[in-house]
Amino acid sequence: MAQTNGGLSREQQNELYRTAVNKTAKADKQSGRLNDVIVSKPKKRRVYEPPVSAAVPEKTDVKRTARQSDNTEKISAEKPAAKQKHRKTTIGDIAAEKKDKAIRSLLSRPKCPDAPAVECTWLKKRGRFDMPLFTVVLILLVMGIVMMSSASYAYSLAEQSDSFVYMEQQLQGAIIGFVALCFASKLDYHAYIKPWKRKSKKKYAAENGNGLNAAKVAFVFSCVLMIAVYFFGEAVNDAKRWITIFGVQFQPSELLKIAAILLVAYMLQRYYEQRRDIWYGFLKYWLVLIPASVFYLMQRHVSAMLIIFAIIYVMMFVGGSHRGGMISLIVLAVVALAMLLFVFKWDYLTERLQSFFEPFSATQDSTYQTSQSLITIGSGGWFGLGLGNSRQKYFYLPESQNDFVFSIICEELGFVGAMTVILLFVLFECRGFLIAAKAKDKFGSFVALGITLQIGIQALLNIGVACNAIPNTGISLPFFSYGRTALIIQMFEVGILLSVSKQSDT
Secondary structure (H helix, E strand, C coil): CCECCCCCEHHHHHHHHHHHHHHHHHHHHHCCCCCCCCCCCCCCCCCCCCCCCCCCCCHHHHHHHHHHHHHHHHHHHHHHHHHHCCCCCCHHHHHHHHHHHHHHHHHCCCCCCCCCCCCCCCCCCCCCCCHHHHHHHHHHHHHHHHHHHHHCHHHHHHHHCCCCHHHHHHHHHHHHHHHHHHHHHHCCHHHHCCCCCCCCCCCCCCCCCCCCCHHHHHHHHHHHHHHHHHHHCEECCCCEEEEEECCEEECHHHHHHHHHHHHHHHHHHHCCCCCCCCCCCCHHHHHHHHHHHHHHHHCCCHHHHHHHHHHHHHHHHHCCCCHHHHHHHHHHHHHHHHHHHHHCCCHHHHHHHHHHHCCCCCCCCCCHHHHHHHHHHHHHCCCCCCCCCCCCCCCCCCCCCCCCHHHHHHHHHHHHHHHHHHHHHHHHHHHHHHHHHCCCCHHHHHHHHHHHHHHHHHHHHHHHHHCCCCCCCCCCCCCCCCCHHHHHHHHHHHHHHHHHHCCCCC
């Protein structure tokens, strides 16, 4: 045996080392520890135990059982259909099937979802309004007061013994209207559709745009006033259109226009996702159009009825309403006008049509007003007779301060003055349509569109009547014709338009 320097052989040294290792392992095991460095922990092996065949069926048996059950169900479901093949279909079966299909289509109509919450800043600062539009309105207002006072000079002197009575009243309306314009431009236009809350257990008005709001109340209130005019109104020139409350005389038909515009704009925004549906996209608007048309007919105000119809129709068309309903609405309007002309035979409508086609046929009777208007326009020439120098306003031209104020403008300011007025209205329309196109939401866009259409259509009809381009409709010229109610409402509408422009980036 080989010896080492320590006196022990190599075999003895290995034996001593194994003995020491075994003693250390036993001590670690007794103390609850494992020597991970020297002895590695053995890994446990998973033993696969096959499932008991009696407890769980094989996979093939499960699939076979499922297929057999499906085949059984299919055969049981096809048995009645196979029996019905030999039965002949009758007309009653076809009618019953159509009826069931119609009922299913009605029941499957999706309900209108809640509108998004209306955000309203009320009177907080929101930006600058459209200065070009404001400037155009101020020019029209100043020119309107000056020309109306000139056109009403002789009539006011004869009727009121004062040449400036109509001018003073129009100036009062202009001041009130300017205050209304400032307030409406400061107020957020969402306030007109902001739902009113009522403190009660019932959720009367939610924040989702449903419930009672100012647009609905204004429309109902204006309808009540229109009914009151029919019973308690004051007749002027065989037409009841004015009512006096607490000593103040006003014309509710002007209030009905802006109320209808606000309500229709709210409905177009509220049901925009359901605009292709026959109920939400067409029939609901009859709740606004039919009452307004009936009330205007009760006052024999056909021109206002045509204006409100045109405004609502264009707003619905732009809003993408039901196409079939829009076509049927045009057919209905034509039928209604034909009934007024040929069934009810309103005399004043036929007279106005006659004066349109033959303006000089009865210059002392039915066509007197139209013929005098054409003479007044032709007397102005290029530059007119001068401000205040009109000759036709001395009882030659009836309603020179109201419906035919444009004829006096042509006579006193000539072709240049008349084209200036027309261009100002064109600028107003351009700015209004631009505001409607750049509005931040659908309600603001539709409101701006409706107000711009109203001012533009009224100006177009009045100028067309004065020039005999269309039959006499008896509509006033915005900002020029005499009428405090109309002027105040028009200035208030301009204020709403300016409020929309604050968030339109124009």
